[in-house]
Amino acid sequence: MTSPASTPATSTPGEYAHPVIPDTSRPDVVLVGGGVMSATLAALLGIVAPHWSITLFEAGDKVAAESSDGWNNAGTGHSALCELNYTPAGADGTVDATKANQINEQFQLSRQFWSHLVRTGLTGSPKNFITPVPHISFVHGTEGQEYMRARHAALTASPLFAELELTTSQDELAGWVPLMMEGRDPAQPVAATRSTAGTDVDFGSLTRLLLDQATSRGVAVHTGTSVQDLERTTDGRWKVTARHHASGEEFTVNAGFVFVGAGGGALPLLQRADIPEIRGFGGFPVSGLFLRSTNDALAARHQAKVYGQAAVGAPPMSVPHLDLRLIDGQQSLLFGPYAGFSPKFLKSGSWLDLPRSVRLGNIGSMLGVARTQTALTRYLVGQVLQRPSDRLEALEEFVPTAEGDDWEMIHAGQRVQVIKQDAKGRGVLQFGTELIVGGGGTIAGLLGASPGASTAVAAMLDLLRRAFPDQHADWEPLLREAIPSYGRTLADDPALFAEVREETTRTLELTGPVELAGAR
Template sequence: MTLKTVDILLVGAGAMSASLGMLLKQLDPGLKIAMIERLDQVALESTSGWNNAGTGHAAYCELNYTPQLADGSIDTRKAFAINTAFEVSLQFWSWLVEQNMLPAPKAFINQAPHQSFVWGEENVAFLRKRHETLSAHPLFADMQYSEDPEQLRQWMPLVMHNRDSNQKVAGTRVSYGSDVDFGALTRYLVEHLQRQPSFELLTSHTVKDLEQIDGRWEVKVRDEQLDKSYTIDAGFVFLGAGGGSLPLLQKSGIPEREGYGGFPVSGQWLVCTTPEVVEQHHAKVYGKPPLGAPPMSVPHLDTRIINGKKALLFGPFAGFTTKFLKQGSFLDLPKSVNLGNLKPMLSVARDNMDLTRYLISEVMQSHGDRVASLQDFYPDAKAEDWKLSIAGQRVQIIKKDPEKGGKLEFGTEVITSADGSLAALLGASPGASTAAQTMVNIIETCFTERFNSDGWQAKLREMIPSYGQSLADDPALLKVVRERTLSTLQLHEEA
């Protein structure tokens, strides 16, 4: 029995669904939107502040976004794409702050310089080349570089204190990097949506099945609190449930789902809340990943400001579990395997033995082992100041590959049905940082008719001034946009 009819059904109450809901409500306030969350509150899985790195991913410090090619050159394509996508998020958040739809920026985003740090001749040569390549472009023109220990000591005192003076070191710095409390941001977005007409948040609800009938979706849901099931009739469905998106995509039956699988990777952080340590470090410092490590395991020592409280975080340390969500089931992975994705998944297992060995070694680590890794970054670190915290689950994408049979991808990907009535977001980092751009892409793809005829493009340009233009190709526009967002979101370095 159908009890609800909606225009838009958002599955998962995280940063992605909240961003799409906010964009659509600005484009058409009359849209009837429902947001479903299987837990009893929003933003408790990967969006929670303690379940992600909180880095506003702009490719300033993340070395895995700029791989070195065989000829020695630096591949900047991913860095440029991520940087410009994050600029879209900054513009959208700035507009929401200006419209009083979000609170004062420090409630969800804070300035934290983005820095890279490496040691050893080979790594220093790589970082020098990376800086030369990136800083030649306006997007990265403000990036500083140094091999001077005294300069680095000013940038990252904990990292440099009592470090071996014979060690060859180098670092880069962008002062207006950011730490984002995505959990707080998402709660503010959903709170605003709840104040709008024709929006409903349904917590403690589980999607059991979905089927397309006559162009619309019948979504079977269960109200866990009332212990009853019913159907929601939706014109458009967005599956933004983190690791939970893949099983739902498979249930949808759309042809585009074929061949997709998931590889779950868990994460852990070392966390320090000791005031005298925390106050000596204000930055996000990223290094190079260990051999065989997935890109999501690039080690970093971060300033975090979550719910207004400052802490330091180091990691992530990877692990393996068959759960697709932190509060999921150990049967998630085996249940996701089917005839359509078996070959790609077996191919990935065959071709990623280094990753398998790395994950096993990570799982076997003791607290002392983890602190030893931390001491590579922070030589004076004391084990008693750091506690282990479990991060959120990340389900990396496995997909078909014509040459290898299957490939493992680290990133995010949107799968949409041919008729545009369903979109599913798979993958992980850079994730929430690029939510605004990713959701704009979904709107362009899935709402083509309204997009072209209902003034939606003009409204998007109001919310995101660079919309329809390239910040990478227009230095003058980039300057105007950056000055506005850095000022509105208070991301300029404090004197």
């Protein structure tokens, strides 16, 4: 099948034209949602199936405006270098690094793929979307010191974390994060680890770059166009009904494969597709709130991302962190998260999103979670009832000299946590992502949140393997050319890890001080 005529991007990044689509259109692939997941899948398909025609529908006026937007995610480049929730300690104090190694392996896939795209012509400097920023874990108290020593020992057993530094010295930490040490009780026991291999990623900028490149090779991107329904046809394809908001025009296309990468909007669309694989799944929306400072003097004294420990009984998504963010050429600081509650599944969603998602197939799962997640309920109620002084007090745990006038509250993206059934049919809340593949491999969707965007490449590689098993063997050499460690474990091959890290560091320009292309 020939590719459709390209949809040229306008002069404003992320905005695209809206040509009329005839009902006879039969793209090989339809992508629903203009975020980093769809953009990544489009880029991978450009390598393994460049002849396939692809059409993308984004409900918003711009792509990357929801969870992929720079201000709607932490931008950490999650690689488990600093996130303490990926290294839980057992009752005996032993730290389990399994999840941390898995997350780091996945982020290495992302680095390799982005490096390949830069080498082969991704527009602009890589500093437009990724830049080096040290990743630091910070705890206080004698128990915190014991945990950090055990965590450091567990992580550095792997070559992926071999260069992780450990300190229990306030004086040394004052060199790493001076903003956090000023005004701190000198008698307070502290401990921290630091990796200078950390990054800050602007996933909004990356998404726009990927989709601009996609349109140049014929991918049709339609913003301001929402998918209303998905229906399986008798020939095994999918009738995709969409509506263009500005004109009110409703139309259909007939797709061979559909990927629903619409963030919080994925669950309702997969439910409309009526695939059995979605039965039992529900969603629990949580609003993310952060304190932001655009004070250049503060940012100059905190050139790092620092993660602490969640409060006892709090969910993993509540892990506090103080991040240097680099967005649109400006350095800012972000502290949080604070949680809020809204029944919307997207920032631009409907107040009826949550009640409309309740079906006979998932009401048992959702009621089961309601019964078992009392700690989460208490946490959310407490967060919603917080006063500004309470939020400033939480910030002072990281920045003892913090002043409220330097910080403003911002609303980040909605996170819809996955509710699913376990092996015994009970409803459980899952803090992660879940790839759903149905229709005999003709439809797939991604549910859930963190680590999300950072592992988009790993998630979409998994999709290619599961949805296209017949083609996958032929695709593997092409994928391995772009991603040398694909199908291998870097932790088991230190030489390969050293090779790919050196190459990606050089290509992505991840050396030198923190900076952005065009920074002021």
